[in-house]
Amino acid sequence: MRFTDMAEHIFGNRSRVRVLRLLAGVSVPLNASQIGARTRLSQPAVATALNDLAALGIVASSPAGRAWVHWIVDDNVYVSEIIRPLFEAEGAIPQELLTDLKETFGSSAISVVLFGSYARNDISDASDIDVVLVGEDGAAKNALQACASEVAERFAGRWGSTLSPLVYDLEEAASLVSRAPDLYSAIDRDGIAASGLEPSEWGMHAEKG
Structure with missing residues (x-):
């Protein structure tokens, strides 16, 4: 094993990544049952991941009553230089998407709302970036449609x-x-305004106009 190969040994498989992400994001030690419940991993998968990470000095454990609790070792160089920076960057991605949407459409739209799986943080390989773009009038709507076509490849x-x-x-x-209550309900429930009006404000502003 070489220093330059450590990422492969640290992250290794999906179970290890889930356990690392969880332990890096909590401030108290967790037992294996808690880790399994929060990561949706089986107890054997949790145990294997913890053993592998403990062997690298990344996770430590101690008895707590009838169970053992586990935590991430912040003094470990791989934690401070690789693991925490990675998950901090991962956690910043949703805001980066909202910023991208705002910078792309905010000057032409009175409302830019991200909804669907990206807003719920429930992304799969088949997920699209679902976004509602609202223009003040028909001309603004047309401009937004043109802009969306222009930036589609970049996104x-x-x-x-x-x-x-x-x-x-x-x-x-x-x-x-x-006219589309189910769609509106999904947008209003899950939507995150990247710029301008919230969905609940559309009606009030339309009446003012």
Whole structure:
């Protein structure tokens, strides 16, 4: 084993990554049952991952009552230089997507709302980047549609997923609550406003207009 090969030995497989991500994100030691419940891993998978990580000095353990508890060793160089920076960067990705959407569409839209699996943090290989773009009027709507087409390839390359925009003018967006209630409910429930109005504000602003 070489220093330059350590990433392979640290992360190794999905079980090890899940255990590391969990332990890096909590402030108290956890027992194997707690780790299994939070990572949705079997107890044998948890035990194997913990043993592998303990062998690298990344995880430590001690008895606590009838169980053993486990924690990540912050003094370990691989924790401080590889593991924590990786998961901190991973945790910043959702905000980076919102920033990208805001910078791309915010100047032309009165509302940019991310929804669907990316908003729920429930992403799969088949996930699209679902986003609602609302323009003040028909002209703004057309401009947003053109912009979405222009940036589609960039988003696919940068994020590894297809940009899937729903583009409306304000009146159309406000009417979703009555003409497409299931869609509106999903947007309102899961949506995260990257820029401008929240979905719940569409109707009020349409009435003012």
